[in-house]
Amino acid sequence: DLYLKLSIKYQQLSHGDPLGPAEVSYALNNMGTLERDQGRIESAMKYFEESAELKLSAISISKEKGALTLEYVDTLSWITSMKESKGLFAEAEKEYASHLQILKKMTAIQGHEKQREEMIAKILQLAAKNSIDFGKINQANAYITESINRIEKTEYSRAVEWEWRHYLASAYLLSSEIRRLSGDEKRSLSALGMAYALSLKIKYK
Numbered sequence: 001d002l003y004l005k006l007s008i009k010y011q012q013l014s015h016g017d018p019l020g021p022a023e024v025s026y027a028l029n030n031m032g033t034l035e036r037d038q039g040r041i042e043s044a045m046k047y048f049e050e051s052a053e054l055k056l057s058a059i060s061i062s063k064e065k066g067a068l069t070l071e072y073v074d075t076l077s078w079i080t081s082m083k084e085s086k087g088l089f090a091e092a093e094k095e096y097a098s099h100l101q102i103l104k105k106m107t108a109i110q111g112h113e114k115q116r117e118e119m120i121a122k123i124l125q126l127a128a129k130n131s132i133d134f135g136k137i138n139q140a141n142a143y144i145t146e147s148i149n150r151i152e153k154t155e156y157s158r159a160v161e162w163e164w165r166h167y168l169a170s171a172y173l174l175s176s177e178i179r180r181l182s183g184d185e186k187r188s189l190s191a192l193g194m195a196y197a198l199s200l201k202i203k204y205k
Helices: 003-014 019-037 041-061 067-085 089-110 113-136 136-152 158-181 183-201
Strands: none
Touching: 019 041, 019 067, 041 158, 067 089, 067 113, 089 113, 113 136, 113 158, 136 158, 158 183
């Protein structure tokens, strides 16, 4: 992959610049995504794991740790989601909880920030899906309820309002499935209706 080769060369020339390992980690993420899309899960996980290690290296020498930490947790979430796809639900459950702990600790120290809130909402949805697969419906409902509450409280500008609708529609779709599995058909249909209504208003830019 040309991007990966160029990124490695940049890292070699960067001499302690955190952008060096960060750029290589982005390229490794791309390779991991390609492998995942081809169904080569083990290979994809190796790329993502190496990417996560490089992000940790970049964080250790960077003055701007916040953004890199979000990217690090995002990469970890990809690794965890692939473990879930392999049926490792208990392991995935622990890892999603760990990812959320990192992000919520950042919020406790630094206050609310839109991009971080999006990441928390996203991982809550991933954790909810894992809980569904693991047969823990009540836990799934707790995760998805928190995700919906966080998205609804996050302020979005008109320029990225479609993101707000997209995240919220995804959350309501999961909520509908959770309600269905709980035997609450009425609330399941209500959540499905919310997801559909939001999807009609999404205008991607």
